[in-house]
């Protein structure tokens with residue numbers, strides 16, 4: 001008889017796991033607290049405007065290929081490679097800097113950095129060798145114990161050791177002279193929800209994956225197309241979705257685990273896989289002391305998002321599809337944003353314009369603009385009554401920098417503060433990417449994908465192994481699948 005798998009949460013981690021199990025004949029149910037699937041990879045429709053709520057590009061897309069290939073399903077998604085990868089706007093500098101993968105074109109953008117292609121090739125070679133030496137033994141491995149993890153780490157060539165003791169900023173500072181080049185290359189730390197002054201140099205491997213190995217990709221139709229296609233496939237395979245259902249408690253029925261939703265319904269299953277934030281679920285639903293609020297507060301969490309969804313009349317020609325707007329005090333800003341309860345007057349932010357490449361995302365002669373500003377999480381700033389003031393400040397800054405009056409042309413405006421991000425998707429204190437990737441929070445030191453107490457309870461997603469971001473949660477689904485198969489549970 002086929003085994004019943006129940007997945008709690010329909011983020012990309014949950015959906016990918018469902019696909020792997022459904023493809024080997026398991027009966028799969030997905031319980032989701034919201035009325036739509038996708039988690040952070042979601043969609044917001046306001047009037048005639050359609051926004052991707054969170055992710056706006058994907059890297060390491062071969063992980064998505066692996067998911068479809070290993071489940072014998074033709075990949076229905078059409079991906080669009082980005083070149084330039086993105087555009088960076090520095091303060092008090094009207095020139096937008098386009099960040100090309102083509103290093104000769106990149107040199108033209110930054111003439112002040114002499115021999116940029118040569119220096120960058122060397123920098124990327126080193127980052128690439130670290131990536132390939134750790135991808136299989138560390139990123140793509142399940143660890144049964146700390147000892148097992150240390151053994152695997154010992155296999156990583158010793159020449160990479162200095163990477164562990166340096167920050168990302170120190171690494172770029174050593175290799176480049178132009179301040180702008182250093183800033184651009186260290187921006188990837190923000191993609192990890194941290195800053196280059198805290199992120200270890202090992203994450204230069206992201207420079208390698210973005211600039212050399214795989215690049216950045218958009219999805220034809222918008223990022224939410226990934227979810228639409230996966231749900232379609234899963235439903236055709238008989239996977240059942242139970243929306244508007246939140247798991248709030250559990251019961252230990254003589255050693256048998258049973259979950260209880262907000263309406264008091266009880267859920268039994270051969271195997272449960274939790275796609276909700278692994279550490280918070282353990283604390284809030286499983287009542288584990290090790291994951292109490294006091295203990296969770298001590299972890300290093302990634303920055304919280306403050307997101308604005310703007311539908312505007314007219315075309316904003318000076319915006320590209322991915323844009324970064326930076327201020328003038330990079331280090332000072334980065335040091336403060338984590339822990340300050342006040343949003344700086346001159347915030348740094350990211351802007352994505354879906355209507356630049358998805359035709360019907362906005363009505364004709366309109367644009368839909370997504371603004372993401374990293375802000376402190378709810379531990380440091382719990383009151384967001386100043387949300388409109390913060391949004392107005394960002395919109396005014398952006399208007400001035402792109403020469404387009406966004407305020408007077410706004411047709412639609414929605415704001416998610418860290419409170420909405422926390423409440424919609426159960427993200428701890430509104431932290432957008434979940435647990436950060438410090439050396440002490442990766443590998444066997446990250447909350448495990450196997451429960452400490454129940455033998456049929458597992459975890460998948462951004463805050464378990466290997467880490468956060470779309471490709472990482474697809475890898476996470478492979479790790480939990482491999483573990484369950486290896487344990488002979490299916």
Ligand SMILES: Cc1cc2nc3c(=O)[nH]c(=O)nc-3n(C[C@H](O)[C@H](O)[C@H](O)COP(=O)(O)OP(=O)(O)OC[C@H]3O[C@@H](n4cnc5c(N)ncnc54)[C@H](O)[C@@H]3O)c2cc1C
Pocket residue numbers: 008009010011012013014031032033034037038039040041053054055056057058059245246247248275276277305307372424425426432433460461462463468469470471473
């Ligand atoms: C603003 C923003 C921008 C981002 N941009 C990018 C990007 O450009 N590229 C990229 O690669 N990554 C990006 N990320 C990161 C990426 O979105 C996440 O790493 C990834 O989507 C996490 O997927 P997941 O499956 O782990 O979890 P989630 O997407 O959080 O899914 C978990 C699901 O579980 C549900 N759930 C939670 N608790 C319960 C419960 N008790 N009962 C029932 N259901 C429950 C939630 O509602 C949710 O649907 C971004 C994140 C944010 C917030």
